[in-house]
Amino acid sequence: MMTAPSPCLPEVFKSLEISLLAAPAATPVVGTGQRTPIIRASNDREAAASFLREFQDSPHTHRAYKRETLRLLMWCEAIARKSFSDLVREDVDDYFAFLSAPPADWISPGRHEVGSPEWRPFRGPLKGSSLRYVKLVCDSLFSYLVEAHYLAANPFSLARKRTREVATDEPIAPPTARRHQLPDDALQLAYEWINGLPDKTASQRCRKMRFRATLSLFLFTGGRLSEIANANTQNLAHEKGRWTLWVIGKGGKKAGLPLPPTLVRDLTEYRLANGLAAYPTMGERTPLLSKLLQPSEGISDNMVYREVKAILKGAGEIAHERGRDELEHLLKHSSTHWLRHTTIGATVEATQDLQLAQQLGRHSSVTTTSIYSTLADEQFHDKVSETLEGVFGSL
The missing domain is CATH 1.10.443.10 (Intergrase catalytic core)
Incomplete structure (x- = not known):
């Protein structure tokens, strides 16, 4: 898996967040799929923003999906150096390995406001149910972009084995609600x-x-x-x-x-x-x-x-x-x-x-x-x- 330094994470995140909040492009453009997209997006950031707008009427879901979408975009841009259309099945494994052991400069020692110099995308490594939730969000994002004709395929839909693997990471215990x-x-x-x-x-x-x-x-x-x-x-x-x-x-x-x-x-x-x-x-x-x-x-x-x-x-x-x-x-x-x-x-x-x-x-x-x-x-x-x-x- 490729690694790269990330010296200005808050600035990268702020740039991404601005992109996700921006108004959609004026007209649909031919993107990375096989047909003309039916969303107004000329790049991955705009495509992700279109996906997140579908959840604006549900603040809790929107906030959670936005967090995972931003993490994926940051990884694609800063670590993998790939666009969504370039991701293949093996990249999904690399991404989950990254989530399971993010670099120290991606981890915040405490809870900080977005835009703060101390802010980082993670509070620590993800495991168990957190990884399964990431899989759900990324699969949903890519399925949406395939259906919108922005992407040709969804590599996350092939990652069936990953879901079973992360399920075994958690100790056997009563339900979280208890x-x-x-x-x-x-x-x-x-x-x-x-x-x-x-x-x-x-x-x-x-x-x-x-x-x-x-x-x-x-x-x-x-x-x-x-x-x-x-x-x-x-x-x-x-x-x-x-x-x-x-x-x-x-x-x-x-x-x-x-x-x-x-x-x-x-x-x-x-x-x-x-x-x-x-x-x-x-x-x-x-x-x-x-x-x-x-x-x-x-x-x-x-x-x-x-x-x-x-x-x-x-x-x-x-x-x-x-x-x-x-x-x-x-x-x-x-x-x-x-x-x-x-x-x-x-x-x-x-x-x-x-x-x-x-x-x-x-x-x-x-x-x-x-x-x-x-x-x-x-x-x-x-x-x-x-x-x-x-x-x-x-x-």
Whole structure:
């Protein structure tokens, strides 16, 4: 596999991102396929941009697909030095090998905003389900470009063996939705860390209340990062004493998320600390989460993510001080999506009502929701353990 230095990755990425956001070319041109393309693209960047525009109505999918598309474009331009039309089946293996062990200068030591000098395409090597997801996105991208007559063939569609190989990289373990849940004592430490923050100045109190409102928004709604970060007071409805937050989720689907009393309390206390009235006024349009003492200025998805990571890190430090190493490890590796898993899992465990949890999680199939249920596994474990202990335990 070819290797090459990549001295200006943020600049390369910025150039790529500008290309992907640019307006399509004025007219379709004959590209690298056998027929006239039916998309307006004269090069790979424009072709990739056309593909990504198909997902503009689904922010979560668009963001994830954009990340993988940019990684592939960067690899093609900086490492392989090939266009999409030049890629063959063996290049697919080279690309997956690259993803499994990216060079050090492609890896960021932390989470940074795009365009930052510290930004890099990776946080570390990819493996298991992450590689399978890359395969899915790249296969989808190339299939689209073949169907659009921009490319003649899709080398990713031939990579059947790769999918089976990466599947064996992961340890045998319970589903991610179960493993990525935080126990009650971890959540208690998170709120304990928040409660211990200073609040003598207006800025300190606002920051403290924003931390609490942020954590509660995720835990009490099961919302996704983009839904929480983009929520504003016009998305709220108050009817018959019930508060509801309306969001647009995956696939552009609207959903109303109930706001329990504790969450409403945390939001009103945050509003008061931020210089607003306790409850939204008629016609008010302010972000639910905003900059400190600037209630009309919203914060980005990335900022909300970092807020949650700061809370979990603080809780992890308390766990470390108390010798709770396993809990510290769990908190260190958790994220906003872990909170969503935690909420749905807690709902299933408390109610054993899969349809209720399905509606909360907005899963298209109850089969997805059933992954969160441990009841059948626990009953199976207890029955088998009791039976075989009785049969063989006295030998």
